[in-house]
Amino acid sequence: MKFLSIKKLLVVCSMSFLISSVAHSMAQTFENNRNQLPEIGVVASDVLTIDKERIIGDIIMRQLRGQAPLVLDPVLQEYIQGIGNRLVIEADNAKFPFKFFMINNPVINAFAFYGGHIGIHTGLIAQASTESELASVFAHEIAHVTQRHLARRAQSQQRSAPLQIASLIGGLLLAIADPEAGIAAVNAGMAGSQQASINFTRNNEKEADNIGINILYRAGFDPQGAPGFFGKLAEQARGRSNQLAFLQTHPLPEDRIAQTVTRARSYGEKRVPASLDFHLAKARVIARYITIPERNIPFLQNRLSNSNTVEQKALKYGLAMSLFESERYSASKEILDPLLSQDPENLFYLDLMTDIYIKLETPRKAINLLSPHWSHRPQNQVLTLNLANAYISALNYEPAIEMLRDLLLLDNQNFLAYQLLHDAYERNQQKKDAHMVQAEIYALISAYPLAIDELQFAYNQVKSDAIEKQRIKGRISQFREAEAAMMRTSI
Secondary structure, three states, rough: OOOOOOHHHHHOOOOOOOHOOOOOOOOHHHHOOOOOOOOOOOOOOOOOHHHHHHHHHHHHHHHHHHHOOOOOOOHHHHHHHHHHHHOOOOOOOOOOOOOEEEEEOOOEEEEHHHHHHHEEEEEHHHHOHHHHHHHHHHHHHHHHHOOOOOHHHHHOOOOOOOEEHHHHHHHHHHHHHHHHHHHHHHHHEEEEHHHHHHHHHHHHHOOOHHHHOOOOOOOOOOOOOHHHHHHHHHHHOOOOOHHHHHHHOOOOHHHHHHHHHHHHHEEEEEEOOHHHHHHHHHHHHHHHHOHHHHHHHHHHHHHHOOOOOOOHHHHHHHHHHHHHHOHHHHHHHHHHHHHHHHHHOHHHHHHHHHHHHOOOHHHHHHHHHHHHHHOOOOOHHHHHHHHHHHHOOOOOOOHHHHHHHHHHHHHHOOOHHHHHHHHHHHHHOOHHHHHHHHHHHHHHOOHHHHHHHHHHHHHHOOOHHHHHHHHHHHHHHHHHHHHHHHOEEEO
């Protein structure tokens, strides 16, 4: 499913008032408050409880939706969440369900923050060679969360000054937009005492490396994926000033490759077969988010052969994706047809074929294609979102509304589901419901004043239903309380 743009929301709903008041401390907060490692075993519960971590993590995630270029792609989301869940099962001290998400940025990067939230850049998937390399980064960030490195840093900071949530958000957003800017701010603003914090951060990185490799191995991945990934970072870092290694919270790869190689070798050799889903995800990221499709097409055509290996299937899928992005829908379908016939339940193929049918103005074919799969897996978000989108395109709104409402009962922060549901209500002239769903969309990016306005519009659409009016008023009160809680939250 071609993800829906939220640019219009970003223009209307920028929450810059939370950031501007802490402009000087933005970079310092994220770079310096991430990790300080006290004695092993300290859980920092006297400063930051697990419940408070969840609350703060939710606030940051809402801010990121409104500020960062999140990738709203259900197929990729399903894939990275699957890898993450596979690793989290093998992690010790996982205190909450982890949420994995993607930022549209070609630079190799990943980060973790409160409440089990882990973000990765599209560049990480595009430049990883194997699924084990990709998983090694996930495992590393999971270890940061399970070891509560951020909470430990908060504990050490409490003596000097409280860490306000707005400042943390500002630093995080700056680091996502331009990691080097964070380093420059640290260099300009830190006193000599801050070097000790960076040294502690390096200790946290080493701890996350060791624990992450153990998680990686236990989850069935190749532990050599970790040093393989660091080798790529070493390539990326060549030519930079050596001073960066002194200041960066993540030490430069050369400082860690030898340690990760030794650690990985201690687990012995582990042969892991090539993952089709990994190569399909990589092809999708490159075709849709990294390269220019028109330039990608001849490159992929030259690399294709008649073999049926995993890599060749991914090349064909990448070609079909590139043709689709170039609006050559029939040509894309011609490439995709044999892939789908060989693997009819593959979500990557089903998603793209749905998009093709909709663009060819034959959404009924997409409905016929997806319905049998959805009947067996009605809780799968890829199938549900695609089928709902097909129904909406076919002007058949009621089935779409019903399945989207059911999906939101399972995942009440599914941004795409809310967007599609709003579209269905609006097209079906259900104005009150459309306003109420738009309110939930605004709330997901912390735009609570706009959410309350939408609920007021919905309230005015209600005639004599006293219960419905009371329900809307109750939701308005909840949004007001959430906004007040966000503004006063600190650690």
